[in-house]
Amino acid sequence: xxxxxxxxxxxxxxxxxxxxxxxxxxxxxxxxxxxxxxxxxxxxxxxxxxxxxxxxxxxxxxxxxxxxxxxxxxxxxxxxxxxxxxxxxxxxxxxxxxxxxxxxxxxxxxxxxxxxxxxxxxxxxxxxxxxxxxxxxxxxxxxxxxxxxxxxxxxxxxxxxxxxxxxxxxxxxxxxxxxxxxxxxxxxxxxxxxxxxxxxxxxxxxxxxxxxxxxxxxxxxxxxxxxxxxxxxxxxxxxxxxxxxxxxxxxxxxxxxxxxxxxxxxxxxxxxxxxxxxxxxxxxxxxxxxxxxxxxxxxxxxxxxxxxxxxxxxxxxxxxxxxxxxxxxxxxxxxxxxxxxxxxxxxxxxxxxxxxxxxxxxxxxxxxxxxxxxxxxxxxxxxxxxxxxxxxxxxxxxxxxxxxxxxxxxxxxxxxxxxxxxxxxxxxxxxxxxxxxxxxxxxxxxxxxxxxxxxxxx
Numbered sequence: 001x002x003x004x005x006x007x008x009x010x011x012x013x014x015x016x017x018x019x020x021x022x023x024x025x026x027x028x029x030x031x032x033x034x035x036x037x038x039x040x041x042x043x044x045x046x047x048x049x050x051x052x053x054x055x056x057x058x059x060x061x062x063x064x065x066x067x068x069x070x071x072x073x074x075x076x077x078x079x080x081x082x083x084x085x086x087x088x089x090x091x092x093x094x095x096x097x098x099x100x101x102x103x104x105x106x107x108x109x110x111x112x113x114x115x116x117x118x119x120x121x122x123x124x125x126x127x128x129x130x131x132x133x134x135x136x137x138x139x140x141x142x143x144x145x146x147x148x149x150x151x152x153x154x155x156x157x158x159x160x161x162x163x164x165x166x167x168x169x170x171x172x173x174x175x176x177x178x179x180x181x182x183x184x185x186x187x188x189x190x191x192x193x194x195x196x197x198x199x200x201x202x203x204x205x206x207x208x209x210x211x212x213x214x215x216x217x218x219x220x221x222x223x224x225x226x227x228x229x230x231x232x233x234x235x236x237x238x239x240x241x242x243x244x245x246x247x248x249x250x251x252x253x254x255x256x257x258x259x260x261x262x263x264x265x266x267x268x269x270x271x272x273x274x275x276x277x278x279x280x281x282x283x284x285x286x287x288x289x290x291x292x293x294x295x296x297x298x299x300x301x302x303x304x305x306x307x308x309x310x311x312x313x314x315x316x317x318x319x320x321x322x323x324x325x326x327x328x329x330x331x332x333x334x335x336x337x338x339x340x341x342x343x344x345x346x347x348x349x350x351x352x353x354x355x356x357x358x359x360x361x362x363x364x365x366x367x368x369x370x371x372x373x374x375x376x377x378x379x380x381x382x383x384x385x386x387x388x389x390x391x392x393x394x395x396x397x398x399x400x401x402x403x404x405x406x407x408x409x410x411x412x413x414x415x416x417x418x419x420x421x422x423x424x425x426x427x428x429x430x431x432x433x434x435x436x437x438x439x440x441x442x443x444x445x446x447x448x449x450x451x452x453x454x455x456x457x458x
Contacts, residue, residue, distance in 0.1 A: 065093040068122035084115030120320035155304035159226035230314030247329035357427040
C-alpha cells in the first residue's frame, strides 16, 4: 500500500518537477521586458472557457496562495531591507495583502525570495494578460518611430483620453447639481426631500468643486508632460476623501431613492428636457465608476511608460491611492460602528491592518479581540455580533509601546509598554493556519509605522 501511494505521488508531481526546472532556467535568462512571457503560472480554461490558475504546493508547504503578476518594475529604497525588487511581468504568490501599501509576496523563482512590495504593483494573471493583449493604435502611425518613441506617443494618447474623460465628468457633475441638487433646495419640494436632502446629496457639491477647480486644473497643468501626472494625484491625496465619503454613503442613497415618494419626485425631474438624458441613479453611478476609469488609465500609462524606459514611480503611488478608495470607504463604515471611544472615530484614518486575536493582559486571558492598526494607534475592540457593533476595549498609542515576537511562544507576539502604569498584552492569532504570516505582518507593520513617525528607539 505504501509503495503504491509513493508511486502515485511521484506521478502526480512529475509535471511539477519539469515546470520548476524550466522556470529556474527561464528566470535566470529572463529580462524585465520579457518577464511576462518567460515566467508563467500553470493555467488552463475550465469547461466554461474561464481562465484558471493552479497553485503549486512545494516541499512541506500545505497552504496555497493567490498568484499575481507585477505590473511594473519595483526597486526598494535604500534602507528598506524587508522589501524585495521585482520586474514587470514577474509572477509571485501573495502571502498577505491586508495592508494595501505593502504586500508580503514570495517569488516563483528558485530559490524563492520572500519580502514586501507595494500592492499597487500587482494584477491578477487574467487581468494582466488581458491588458497586455489590448494595445492602442496611434492616430497617425509613423513606421520610423523607435519602440520607445511609439510607447511615449501611446502614453500621451492615453493621457489625452484621461483628460477628456475628466472634462466630461466635470460637465456631468455640473448638470447633476443644476438638474437635481438645486431643485432639492426649492421650498416646494416634498417634505421627505427636505428631511433627507443631506443624505440624498452626500458630498456631491464638494466633489464638483474638487474636480472642476482642482483636479482638472492639475491634469491640464501636466498636459505637456504626461509622465508627471502622478504628482497631481499624490499632491491631492487628501482631497480624495470626498470620494471615500461618497462611496460610503452610496448604498444608503440607492435605498432612499427607491422610497416611492422620493422615486416619483426624481422621475418628474428626470422627465424634464434638461435632465432627460440621465436619471439621478445614473449620475450617482458615474461618480462611483470614475475611480475604476482612473485605475485603468493609470495602468495603461504605466504600461507604456515602462516600455519607453520612463520612470513609473509617481504613477505607481498614484495608482495605490486610487485603488485604496473602496477599501477606505469600507473602513469608514467599520469605524462608525465603534462604541465607547472618547475621540472622533472618523479621525483615526485608514485601517492599515485588521485581525482577530486571543489576548492576555499580563497573564490574564480576556475575550478575543479584533485589533485595528492605524497610523499612530492600535485599537482593541470586542465584536457585538447581535448589533454588528464594536466596543472599544483599549486604545494604545504607538509612541508608548514596543512590539516584539514572544520569546517562548513562537505563535504569539507582545505589545510591551515603554513606561510603568500601562497595560502589557500578549496576542495569538485565532487563525492558526496562518499565524506565522499574521505575526510577521503585524510586527513589521507596527515597526514600520513607528519608524515613519520618527520612533527609532524601538
